[in-house]
Amino acid sequence: MKQTSNTSPARLSLIATSLSAALLLSACADFSGIKEQATELKVSQSGKADTVRWPDTNWSAELGGTQLSQLIETALTHNPGVQIAATRIANARALQDQLAADSQMSLTGNAESTYQRFTKNGMVPPPLAGSSESNNQMTVNLSYELDFWGKHQAQSRVGLSTEQAARAETESAKLLLSNAIARQWVQLQKQAGQLALTEQQLKLRKDWDSLSQQRLKAGLDNRSELQQNLVSVANLQAEALSWREAIAQTKLQLALLAGQTPEFANSIATPATSRKVDFYLPAELPLDLIGRKPEIIAAKWRIEALRGEVDLAKNRFYPNINLVGFAGLSSLGLDKLLKSDSAIIGAGPAIHLPLFEGGRLRAQLAGKVADTDSAVLQYNQAVLNALKDAAEQLQTLQSTSLQIAQQEQAQQAAQQVLTINRQRFETGTSNRLPVISAELALISQQKNMAELSARQLDARVNLIKALGGAYPAAQQ
Structure with missing residues (x-):
């Protein structure tokens, strides 16, 4: 009797399906135990970098008027560093398009x-x-x-996050450039003011010299005082030359920051020294202001891009x-x-x-996770650095405000001495030398005030950089 086979097409199909399932399960190499160790600091974060309303540069007009604003606009258009940063957006967009194309039918x-x-x-x-x-x-x-395992979604995450990071990095480059120009502008304003005050001192010293010559001929003064005044004149002439050189170098630096040739420096007008900038000084700074800083946002998106790469590395464990x-x-x-x-x-x-690739795949995944941990720690360091920078600048602003208040008292006292000496001279009870001496003392106080004011403005510009833009109270 012929034996009947129990192998039917349905049974063969079931066996094939079972074998396929076993192969698929065996292909899923184990990646357990490989996970992130670092934890991000919690600060308020903005959304996509292409939808973020980046802080504008209205503060530059408040600080230096139309000329500073136009200089910054020129720099943002022509500075090579900003242009290079902008090309990264195009590269990131091309990467995103390439990754998106990989998920389409070929x-x-x-x-x-x-x-x-x-x-x-x-x-x-x-x-x-x-x-x-x-x-x-x-x-x-x-x-x-x-795509059964989310590979295409992970690729999209990598591409989008890379593009957003590039956009934020471009905004960061713009902020750094604006800060550098504004700080140079503050220095130029201070240098111009100090030169003007030095020239006033020089004129007074020459007047002193003329009066001393007359008093020497009349036998009212000795030659020692005349010689001391000549030393002061020589020192002031050297100081004036030093300020003129500093002004020329600062204008040249501004031209280069603006992406222009050195000849452009000749078109930069010396800022007015009488411009006074009033601004609100906050007692403390909210932590969420740090979260809008382009550098912080860029670091956040770099983390997201690396997490997408981690997902891609996990995807390789599956068939x-x-x-x-x-x-x-x-x-x-x-x-x-x-x-x-x-x-x-x-x-x-x-x-x-991936039947026999588990060791290699685990090593690749561990490397991506380590990169992510490193990016998280770098992000945390950037947040802490921004907080430290902001705190230092705020402390400088508060300290400088107190020093300026004290300096105003000293300047008022010098002004009162000048007023008294002028009254005595006008009534004929004193000669003009005490008046000149009081004027020189007042100008020295004004020089001290100019230094403090420049330090205050520089700290304010640095605080704006630390916060990623003008803090809200300053724009009210």
């Missing part, structure tokens, strides 16, 4: 024709064996990757399944290529199973 065409002699001692049967003929093929090839297909024509001899009998067609899945 359709390619292929055509080839090879004239060859077929061996007599191989698998080619007669009469083709030993003959020469052209081998021709024209196909259209289709490929599509089935990769592609659907492939082709259709076209194939023939021996060109005369038969376009005939219907030359048609070819095929389709099927292509599966990559």
Whole structure:
């Protein structure tokens, strides 16, 4: 009696399915135990870098008027550093488009024709064996990757985060450039003011010299006082030259920051020294202001990009399944290529199973996770540095405000001494030398005030940089 086989098509299909499932499960290499260790500091974060309303530069007009604002606008347009930063956005956008294209269906065409002699001692049967003929093929090839594990989403996350980081980095470059120009402008304003005051001192010293010459001839003074005054004149002349050189160098630096040639420095007008800037000084700074700083936002998006790369590394632990297909024509001899009998067609899945790659994949994943931890720590360091910088500048502002208040008292006292000496001179109870001496003392106090005011403005500009823009109270 003939034995009946228990192997039916349905049973074979079940066995094949079970084997396939076993293979798929075995392909899922284990990545347990590999996870981030670092924790981000919590500060308020803005959304996408292309939708963030970045702080404007209205503070520059308040600080230096129209000329400073125009200088900063010129720099933002022509400075190579900002232009280089802007190109990173285009590169990041291209990467995002490339990653998006990888998730789409691929359709390619292929055509080839090879004239060859077929061996007599191989698998080619007669009469083709030993003959020469052209081998021709024209196909259209289709490929599509089935995304069961979120690979395409991870790729999109990497691309988008990289683009947002590039946008934030560009804004950071703009802020740093604006800060550098504003600080140079503050220095230029101080230098111009000090030069003007020095020239006033020099004029008074020359008047002193003229009066001393007259008193010396009259026998009212000795030559020692005259010589001391000449020393003061020489020192003031050297100081004036030093301030003129500083002004020229600062203008040259402003021209270079603006992305212009050195000749552009000649068109930069010396700022008015009488301009007074009033601003609100906050008692403390909210932590969420730090979160809007472009540098901080860029660091945050770099973390997101690396987390996308971590997801991609995890995705490699799972099977990769592609659907492939082709259709076209194939023939021996060109005369038969376009005939219907030359048609070819095929389709099927292509599966990559990481059966014996677990160690390599775990190492790759561990490396990406370590990179993410490093980015988180760098982000935390950037937040702490920004907080430290802001706190230092706020402390400088508060300290300088107190010093300015004390300096105003000293300046008022010097002004009162000058007023008294002028009254005595006008009533004929004293000569003009005490008046000149009081004027020189007042100008010295004004020089001290100019230094303190420049330090205060410089700290304010640095505080704006530390916060990523003018703090709200300063714009009210």
